[in-house]
Amino acid sequence: NSFEEQYYPSACLVMDAGVRVLRRKDLPFDKIEIGKLFPKQKLFRKTKDIKTCAIVSSAGSLSGSKLGRFIDTHDVVMRFNDAPTHGYEGDVGSKTTIRVLNSQVVTKPHFNFTHAPIFQNVTIAAWDPGKYNTSLREWRASADYDLFSNYAIYRRNYPKSRAFLIDPHSVWRLWQSLQTFVGRRPIRKNPPSSGFIGMALLLPHCPFIDFIEYIPSTRLNGRCHYYSKEMNSACTFGAWHPLAAEKLMALDMNSADDTSVFQHGILRIRRPDKLLC
Numbered sequence: 001n002s003f004e005e006q007y008y009p010s011a012c013l014v015m016d017a018g019v020r021v022l023r024r025k026d027l028p029f030d031k032i033e034i035g036k037l038f039p040k041q042k043l044f045r046k047t048k049d050i051k052t053c054a055i056v057s058s059a060g061s062l063s064g065s066k067l068g069r070f071i072d073t074h075d076v077v078m079r080f081n082d083a084p085t086h087g088y089e090g091d092v093g094s095k096t097t098i099r100v101l102n103s104q105v106v107t108k109p110h111f112n113f114t115h116a117p118i119f120q121n122v123t124i125a126a127w128d129p130g131k132y133n134t135s136l137r138e139w140r141a142s143a144d145y146d147l148f149s150n151y152a153i154y155r156r157n158y159p160k161s162r163a164f165l166i167d168p169h170s171v172w173r174l175w176q177s178l179q180t181f182v183g184r185r186p187i188r189k190n191p192p193s194s195g196f197i198g199m200a201l202l203l204p205h206c207p208f209i210d211f212i213e214y215i216p217s218t219r220l221n222g223r224c225h226y227y228s229k230e231m232n233s234a235c236t237f238g239a240w241h242p243l244a245a246e247k248l249m250a251l252d253m254n255s256a257d258d259t260s261v262f263q264h265g266i267l268r269i270r271r272p273d274k275l276l277c
Ligand code: NCC
Pocket: 056, 057, 058, 059, 060, 080, 081, 082, 101, 102, 104, 105, 192, 193, 194, 195, 196, 213, 214, 223, 224, 225, 235, 236, 237, 240, 241
């Protein structure tokens, strides 16, 4: 029918954005110092062996979920910023493969990015939006938060680490995909949240992703994070990031049933078949 003909799957829109990490050969980083610090390795070892992935949002409604064991069964587990596992294992698990960090977490001293244990022995993918429509050279000179200095310190301290920078152009392409999904109603011109960026970064590498407590379940409790007492619904529904649009789009990509999403807090997002896109 005409709906089927017109409908371009959301998962394809996300894949088309091509969210990626910067590589040494990317201009202008092939010529500037910081580029030499980008890891030679790929983002994930042995992508072919990855069968299952989980993304753990930092939402307050993870409290009491008892999803820790389920989360840890996945081959790849993604977390965000400084969201801890220690002391919360029952609800959020203990395995971490990759952390997606915004540039505030990389730069602000109290996060101690260059030394805190939470940022060690895991893959790091850090992002900073820069201004919309600027070149990578300009971004290098004027990131929102200058993540390059601490990134350089980290990479020099731990040369074997897998710490990457996300291509800011790809972050804005993802924003554009979100706008395309929403249609004529304009979404705010702020980058998607780390959660949505992380999902887009991971999707090409996983047959499916179990995204935990991104769409709020009936455990919704008004708390911003499972690891703090702060009450703030904006963390869940959006203030600065276009979170509501992200979540609608993620729900559109979901293949799990309502019990899974709204009772257990588990959204399942399948990597689309190339033929479909
Ligand atoms: O809160 P934050 O996000 O670190 O959460 C990580 C991701 O989990 C999802 N989330 C979180 C809370 C909630 N109640 N519901 C959710 O769905 C979101 O997808 C979110 O991206 C960020 O995106 O990087 C963000 O970072 C924080 C903050 O910088 C870090 O936590 C470090 O303290 C931002 N908060 C502030 O700047 C005050 C937040 O806006 C976005």
